[in-house]
Amino acid sequence: MKSSSPSTGRSEQYLCNEPLAQFxxxxxxxxxxxxxxxxxxxxxxxxxxxxxFAPGLAPRSHVDDHVKILLPPPGAPYRSPVPIPAPGSPxxxxxxxxxxxxxxxxxxxxxxxxxxxxxxxxxxWAGSVRPGDEVTVRxxxxxxxxxxxxxxxxxxxxxxAMPAISNALEALPAGSRAVVLLEGGGRSYPLPERxxxxxxxxxxxxxxxxxxxAVRRLRTPDQPWWAFAHGQxxxxxxxxxxxxxERGLARERLLLSAYWIAGRDAEGWRVxxxxxxxxxxxxxxx
Numbered sequence: 001m002k003s004s005s006p007s008t009g010r011s012e013q014y015l016c017n018e019p020l021a022q023f024x025x026x027x028x029x030x031x032x033x034x035x036x037x038x039x040x041x042x043x044x045x046x047x048x049x050x051x052x053f054a055p056g057l058a059p060r061s062h063v064d065d066h067v068k069i070l071l072p073p074p075g076a077p078y079r080s081p082v083p084i085p086a087p088g089s090p091x092x093x094x095x096x097x098x099x100x101x102x103x104x105x106x107x108x109x110x111x112x113x114x115x116x117x118x119x120x121x122x123x124x125w126a127g128s129v130r131p132g133d134e135v136t137v138r139x140x141x142x143x144x145x146x147x148x149x150x151x152x153x154x155x156x157x158x159x160x161a162m163p164a165i166s167n168a169l170e171a172l173p174a175g176s177r178a179v180v181l182l183e184g185g186g187r188s189y190p191l192p193e194r195x196x197x198x199x200x201x202x203x204x205x206x207x208x209x210x211x212x213x214a215v216r217r218l219r220t221p222d223q224p225w226w227a228f229a230h231g232q233x234x235x236x237x238x239x240x241x242x243x244x245x246e247r248g249l250a251r252e253r254l255l256l257s258a259y260w261i262a263g264r265d266a267e268g269w270r271v272x273x274x275x276x277x278x279x280x281x282x283x284x285x286x
Contacts, residue, residue, distance in 0.1 A: 036054065067097060067137050068096050068139055116159060153176065154218065158235065
């Protein structure tokens with residue numbers, strides 16, 4: 001099974017990733033683009049392709065640290081790595097992945113691409129990528145740093161949240177506690193073992209309703225607590241309302257991210273997500 005540190009045995013021949021110009025794909029906070037070279041590809045975890053890259057990005061500083069991989073859409077007049085600026089149209093596809101591995105000594109990093117059976121562009125890229133290939137990457141980005149003394153952290157998510165939840169478990173300080181509610185269980189994905197963490201497997205249901213119900217049944221901690229939840233939009237929206245209004249959890253102690261929505265691809269979801277987030281925050285009193 002693959003460890004949490006990227007393979008660096010061949011990194012010396014891949015030098016630093018080549019920084020590229022800023023490029024805005026409807027992102028209110030544009031991030032730098034880089035050309036990243038693949039150093040290793042592993043299939044040690046069933047249903048997961050682990051891909052490691054040479055150094056070149058900023059250090060990992062957030063639990064939800066992530067990058068966006070730019071991929072050529074069907075019929076594009078260019079191939080990967082996507083040139084910047086990309087000639088002609090349509091625009092490149094963006095697929096977001098948590099940086100699951102980061103080696104502070106070398107700067108090498110890696111992602112895990114889960115095969116969710118959708119057969120989308122991200123899965124196709126992960127299935128064909130080989131060491132030595134290059135890809136254009138935007139980022140890294142991130143929003144949440146683990147507090148020094150968080151007390152208890154609720155970590156809630158569906159399958160796509162497993163890498164981010166794994167990062168959160170690794171960052172959990174000694175003496176703190178975690179309650180992990182994971183839709184579909186950890187499957188074969190190797191969640192870090194922490195004696196302070198209680199991991200509960202939740203069955204997969206339409207809209208993540210069982211996951212929301214499981215959160216509703218949790219007892220509010222007596223000590224300070226935080227909530228870290230990622231997954232499909234139909235689950236995140238009622239969960240945010242419950243935590244903010246019914247539990248009274250302060251907004252600054254809550255990090256929720258709707259990764260996807262049923263019936264839309266990543267591009268379709270990216271278009272509708274800003275309005276979704278505004279509506280979700282409004283109904284939560286923010």
